[in-house]
Amino acid sequence: xxxxxxxxxxxxxxxxxxxxxxxxxxxxxxxxxxxxxxxxxxxxxxxxxxxxxxxxxxxxxxxxxxxxxxxxxxxxxxxxxxxxxxxxxxxxxxxxxxxxxxxxxxxxxxxxxxxxxxxxxxxxxxxxxxxxxxxxxxxxxxxxxxxxxx
Numbered sequence: 001x002x003x004x005x006x007x008x009x010x011x012x013x014x015x016x017x018x019x020x021x022x023x024x025x026x027x028x029x030x031x032x033x034x035x036x037x038x039x040x041x042x043x044x045x046x047x048x049x050x051x052x053x054x055x056x057x058x059x060x061x062x063x064x065x066x067x068x069x070x071x072x073x074x075x076x077x078x079x080x081x082x083x084x085x086x087x088x089x090x091x092x093x094x095x096x097x098x099x100x101x102x103x104x105x106x107x108x109x110x111x112x113x114x115x116x117x118x119x120x121x122x123x124x125x126x127x128x129x130x131x132x133x134x135x136x137x138x139x140x141x142x143x144x145x146x147x148x149x150x
Contacts, residue, residue, distance in 0.1 A: 001041070002034045010082065014075045016066075026062070027054050035059040 003011070008030055018026045026032075035053035039046060049056040066072050083089040 001037070003030060003037075010079065011075065014078050016069075016071060027058060032059055032062050036063050 011033070012029070015029050018029065031053060035049055036059060038044075038053065039049060039059070046056040046060045049059060053059060080089065
């Protein structure tokens with residue numbers, strides 16, 4: 001849905017000049033804003049921008065440049081001030097109370113011990129591998145490392 005003439009009349013004086021500091025003339029600001037609005041409205045990727053809006057890289061670059069130099073912030077602040085002065089602004093507050101919970105294993109919950117399960121080790125030292133019938137290791141030194149004292 002492209003900008004109407006009334007909307008464009010409010011926005012146009014707030015935008016930067018069409019001739020940047022370097023390079024040639026920019027594409028028409030109105031077409032670029034329509035392209036940005038189309039992308040956000042449809043949720044499409046930049047590369048799928050229709051050809052009627054021009055090169056997707058130019059549109060994306062302009063969006064990024066205007067975000068960095070504060071053009072969008074100045075534009076929205078001025079539009080809000082105009083609407084507030086014209087008493088054309090309806091304020092509504094919407095609070096989303098949705099709660100998103102992760103699964104207990106993803107949230108770092110303690111593991112419950114069931115029958116046949118051992119408690120987790122409190123010390124994070126490597127355990128030497130041996131079978132039960134071998135008995136304790138003889139003549140071996142402990143594995144060196146900066147292990148915490150348990």
